[in-house]
Amino acid sequence: MKKSFLTGVALVAGLSLASAVNAQITIATAGPMTGQYASFGEQMRTGAEQAVADINAAGGVLGEQLVLEIGDDACDPKQAVAVANQMAGSGVVFMAGHFCSGSSIPASAVYSEESIIQISPASTNPKLTDERPGGADGGIYRVCGRDDQQGATAGAYLNANFAGKKVAFVHDKTAYGKGLADATKAAYEAGGGTSALYEAYTAGEKDYTALVTKLKQEGVDVLYVGGYHTEAGLMVRQMRDQGMDTVLMSGDALVTNEYWAITGDAGEGTLMTFSPNPENNPEAVEVVKSLKDAGKTTEGYVLYTYAAIQSWAQAVETAGSTDYDAVREALNAGDFNTVLGSLAFDGKGDVSLPGYVFYEWSNGEYNQIN
Numbered sequence: 001m002k003k004s005f006l007t008g009v010a011l012v013a014g015l016s017l018a019s020a021v022n023a024q025i026t027i028a029t030a031g032p033m034t035g036q037y038a039s040f041g042e043q044m045r046t047g048a049e050q051a052v053a054d055i056n057a058a059g060g061v062l063g064e065q066l067v068l069e070i071g072d073d074a075c076d077p078k079q080a081v082a083v084a085n086q087m088a089g090s091g092v093v094f095m096a097g098h099f100c101s102g103s104s105i106p107a108s109a110v111y112s113e114e115s116i117i118q119i120s121p122a123s124t125n126p127k128l129t130d131e132r133p134g135g136a137d138g139g140i141y142r143v144c145g146r147d148d149q150q151g152a153t154a155g156a157y158l159n160a161n162f163a164g165k166k167v168a169f170v171h172d173k174t175a176y177g178k179g180l181a182d183a184t185k186a187a188y189e190a191g192g193g194t195s196a197l198y199e200a201y202t203a204g205e206k207d208y209t210a211l212v213t214k215l216k217q218e219g220v221d222v223l224y225v226g227g228y229h230t231e232a233g234l235m236v237r238q239m240r241d242q243g244m245d246t247v248l249m250s251g252d253a254l255v256t257n258e259y260w261a262i263t264g265d266a267g268e269g270t271l272m273t274f275s276p277n278p279e280n281n282p283e284a285v286e287v288v289k290s291l292k293d294a295g296k297t298t299e300g301y302v303l304y305t306y307a308a309i310q311s312w313a314q315a316v317e318t319a320g321s322t323d324y325d326a327v328r329e330a331l332n333a334g335d336f337n338t339v340l341g342s343l344a345f346d347g348k349g350d351v352s353l354p355g356y357v358f359y360e361w362s363n364g365e366y367n368q369i370n
Contacts, residue, residue, distance in 0.1 A: 030071030155187025181226025
């Protein structure tokens with residue numbers, strides 16, 4: 001493996017889940033372990049730690065124990081590239097990450113160059129696989145869906161349930177947020193809808209009074225937010241403060257209990273798209289029980305991170321090696337039994353799992369709706 005020149009401060013903390021004597025294969029996960037989206041990083045860490053612990057308890061991979069390293073990219077593209085370079089220098093052979101598309105996409109170039117398999121549990125922007133380094137011969141995959149799939153589901157729902165209503169679209173200018181808003185808006189308009197408003201906002205702001213005032217003046221009935229739970233939560237709260245009953249709709253970045261912690265009762269009725277709840281899969285029962293018995297979360301992307309590691313581990317066993325090309329060929333050709341169910345990857349590296357469904361926030365919980 002080529003050595004990468006490392007710049008900046010070290011961004012990776014190693015977490016050994018086996019003894020130094022037996023630990024022979026180093027893998028990693030990376031995401032926003034700090035910052036305003038750290039709840040998602042915690043989901044990834046939890047899923048990765050559980051997967052590594054379970055695999056090691058069952059004898060490891062190729063008879064060798066796994067060591068897990070944790071990378072913190074804070075959902076920042078430059079930091080993600082630094083993390084990827086650090087992982088390469090640490091001898092990591094597999095990355096179950098990143099979370100934000102804006103991190104996964106630039107980091108994927110490093111992983112491809114350094115012959116490290118990458119399977120993202122959560123990055124949904126189509127460019128990750130549509131433009132993956134190496135093309136059909138690339139080693140970049142994901143076990144989550146894509147924003148064009150998510151947008152198609154959301155756009156159809158808007159047309160079916162809010163016909164004749166004023167629908168506005170806003171996004172946070174990130175690869176994820178803008179991509180999702182654009183995909184949903186395109187599907188909505190293709191189905192006959194007319195957008196009342198489309199504009200960007202700045203992530204990290206606390207005061208959205210100007211935006212909310214504009215929405216109120218326009219008489220917007222539904223606000224679609226392409227972005228993350230922190231800003232969406234503030235928007236819905238500030239809409240309620242101005243006496244608006246506008247429905248807030250968004251995507252999978254609202255699958256964290258932090259959303260309700262921000263909104264309180266103002267979040268009642270919020271709609272979002274996410275994959276069918278993996279906790280309901282028979283294959284996930286024991287893992288979910290183990291996590292809950294330990295007082296750990298199973299929400300959001302916990303099981304997706306677990307499944308990413310399962311898929312890689314099974315591919316390695318099939319290949320009989322952690323060699324990049326051998327594992328890549330096994331991933332391309334195999335079917336993998338995971339907590340998400342049986343899955344396979346297509347020629348781009350996208351997964352064959354069911355698409356998106358709708359959830360509604362109510363009384364502090366989100367539940368799937370028909």
